[in-house]
Amino acid sequence: MSSNQPGFRLPVLGEDAGIDIDAELRKLDEEAAQTAAVGGGLKVDTEHWYDAMVDPQFKKSQRGDTTLLVSGLTAAHDYLVKAAMTGLGYKVEVIDAPDNDALRYGKEFGNRGQCNPTYFTVGNLVKFLTERGRRDRLGARDMVDKYVFLTAGACGPCRFGMYATEYRKALRDAGFDGFRVMLFQQKGGLKQATGDDAGLEMNPKFFLGLLKAIIAGDVINGMGYRMRPYELEAGATDRALAKTKLWVHDALVNHTSVLAALVRGRRELGRIRCDWTRPAPRVSIIGEFWAMTTEGDGNYQLQRFLESEGAECDIQFVTNWLLFMLWEGRYDTKLRAELRGVDNARKGLGKVDIGKKLAMLFVADLAIRGAFHLFGACVGFRGYHLPDMDEIAETAHRYYNNNVRGGEGHMEVGKFILNVLHNKVHMTLSVKPFGCMPSSGVSDGVQSMITGLYPQSIFCAIETSGDGKVNVQSRVQMYLFKARQAAQKEYAEALAQFGVTAEQVRAFFDAHPGWASGLHRAPHAAGGTAADRLHEVAAFIGKSPAGVARLRARRLASQAIAAARALPGRLARMRAKLMEKSPILVQRAKEEWNDARPILAERAKARVSQVAETVVRLGRPPAAPSAPAHAAA
């Protein structure tokens, strides 16, 4: 029986299936010879199907009538990114945070078995296009021509790497075939028309504008989460933040100073009165990036829910994600450096100057941290420590391999452990989207082991599926009950330790508005903000104004002495880190120093002899006046 006859089946080993193998092979040879004779060798006339949506064309000439749609981060970030791009001459519109309707669109048009953020974000775009088309009476073709969607993408090991395909599938099935989704690849720029015809100009101005928008969004959000739980007048923080965002927005559009806009916002925020004697439980929100960042139904408005329950949210910033990507670059470069010559993979280092690459990554890390602190200082967001990515990686690596990169990688594990070890918060809340591969492994697997190792921790993992709001919120409430008790106990113990009452603390803040300002941040001493502030001011309570001033001066002096004593150790640690992070930078600095040293020594010598000459000249007795000629005569 021939293999193309009905009823054919492959033989089981040892069984005679009645196939004449030699005849089959002869037939194949004949068919191949025929194809070669007709088609001229291997040249077969095949027209491959090509998906035009894979290569979206957004051209310069289309800019005037094309609107770029942005979405995906927090409301503040999206708003400021829109401003930055408007300032560069693009027409931009923000799509609101995805809601449950977006999820329904996503599930209707997306593939089965995706993770929840895929459904939310893809569905949000389909929903926008459908509703906008209906509102403006535009057909699908017009919508495809009029709009372009710009979003982040990656080739990540989890479903993040398949977002582009998901967008294409859902848009096509929803009737928007050919819609242009421009994926801003995390590591590789943007896929679009190239050269002078590129619709989006990926120049330094573009990146600088995005960076400013992201960092400004971070510090503005940070101020909100810091102050809202303690404000005495409900809504005061949000009103001040709305003004601040508007000023920063206008600065980005009009190319005026973003820093000045933030300073203006600080003045507004500085007027808000807060009650720092309320021991609110501080909750660190970690988990999958999108699920912990969104402010909509994607996490059941988790941040606002926690605040409505009296908690203070400790959120993760987008800047942290940028720092994580730089860490990835450094870590991988160091590992791949040992494979040079044998590593021919796409990311192999080949002839790359490794020292230069490490130096650039190191400088980028420094620049981002510097910009964050500068923006933070302007708006009043002081005293925040951006995470040390090496510390997180080292802390986590025993429990989660640093080379496993899906989702947040090892960050979730490292952050949780550090929260407990350094008593940073009262509770850690991990957000795991339904269907998320990496987050399931971490939240359900690894973190369970970590809670066993640190039984004092309060850890709550939640799963967001879009339809479990009540269950999730009641679960969070249960854990919050414990966290609230921990915060109250901590505060009561601090009052007892310093021998003061809550009324005395309140009276002190009333009398010293500088210490009660929301722009001020007390040094970290406990899990909660109220306890931190109490530790800072307890020693001043009951003292006269002169006593407060004296004590303050003494404290400042002892802090300065302690800082001076710690300086050599700090410098040594910094040097070791520098050597590790960027040996070439240190090497170059050394060479520069060796070149500059003799010149500086020469200059110093010349200066010293100049001064010595001046001293000698000044010290010489004035010359006696010469005798008049007539006297001599």
Ligand code: SF4
């Ligand atoms: S980390 Fe999880 S939720 Fe996020 S894209 Fe990957 S699989 Fe989806």
